[in-house]
Amino acid sequence: MVHKANRPTVHDMRAMKARGQKISMLYVTTLEEAAAADAAGIHMLSIESRFFTPEMREAAGRCFVQVGLPFGPYGGLATAEDYLRAAFRFTAMGGDCFYCAASLDIQKALCDNHMPVVAHVGLIPSYITFTGWRAVGKTAAEARSVWDHVKQLEAIGCFGAELEVVPDRLGALISQNTPMIMLGMGAGPGADAQYLFAEDVLGCTDGHKPRHAKTYRTFAAEYARLQTERIAAFREFIADVNAGSYPEPQHNVAMADAEFAAFKADLGL
Template structure:
């Protein structure tokens, strides 16, 4: 990875927040998705660590990339779940070497602080946090005053320990506006209304090929689901035809093989057998 590049730095993203600029963000899982986002001028990408490698970094072009550090049993790094601050540091430094720009971490405050203390740009999580789902269930978080206050206290704590940004997921719009306007954290809104600092969606929702439940905040801009299903069926048909050829002995045919002249083959046999 080169030390110098044209993509934004943390300070650039912070300045965009300060100026009230709109920030677009997508979750991508393949180089094709990352390259399409870069070509479209998307500002930020979220890429889970298990998908992030040099190919993904190159495909992401000038996009600012948040790398997701797997939490506990939600993933692993080097074959083991992340559990300690040292585990998270090793993972973050590894992905930094590939070209990550910031690192999503939903672990405890002490682990997030350890990362921040080591000058690693940390993205926390506020609201509906999938890895904490046993506590909240799949629902909006912050509709009651006491729960909204807990979100504000959480925001203050993240700011205090040096976190740079936070995914703000499925939070009432006016609560999200208060959090974004009263905190230095760059609020990456997913289902958090128009006043979050960034608008963050999953590619599978934007392109209409998601198989999971479509969230309230999801919006399909192009419905690629039927086309991808057609391509998959065509792929299966091609594979079946290939297998049938192999089973029937019709592949490879003479046009698919490399010939050898008779005299060369005879010379080879004589040498090999003699």
């Protein structure tokens, strides 16, 4: 277990930005993914609160962990007090900073209570009904809107912001002109961090893949092979049960003849 004193802090992450060091970041959901990220040397993890446990924190090792506070209907957090209680609880569990896509007043309440807040600008999935699934900031007016949002977040004291699906030149310009850590997901190479989902990196899903996603291994094929083998094993088990070939003698608990005879005699059988 990595002692808290040996894990990166907000100060350390800001120092990485100051010296121009790129930050690698993954969204993970399992203990195995978190442990692999730590072993590989990933700098930062995003873990939704529904997956964040003491065991997950331990598996994440030296990674700087962003805990995602569920927005509104997804987790029942509605008021600033709700978010504060959740943030304090996950701080005690080892969370290093907190993703929050709620309103500015809620984000400010967290900042005012010294919680390191990561907000969200550009394409914001929880607000998708207003924008649709598309890049945000391709026009001068929209780029200015993203810029202004970043400046509002700076003013209330946010530590960072996820910068999602914006033009690469906009991503670079914003990152260069804010003290916040800009976590780029489809925001070009100029963002402070490059942020991907582990499921995309590992090729775990079928269907649509975001433009910014890159697959380094193809786990889906291995999962499909394992599922075929799983079904085959279950069918063989059924066949053994039906044929009476399972259980075999080595699977059974033996009882001495004399003891069994005494038992039957006691029953009068």
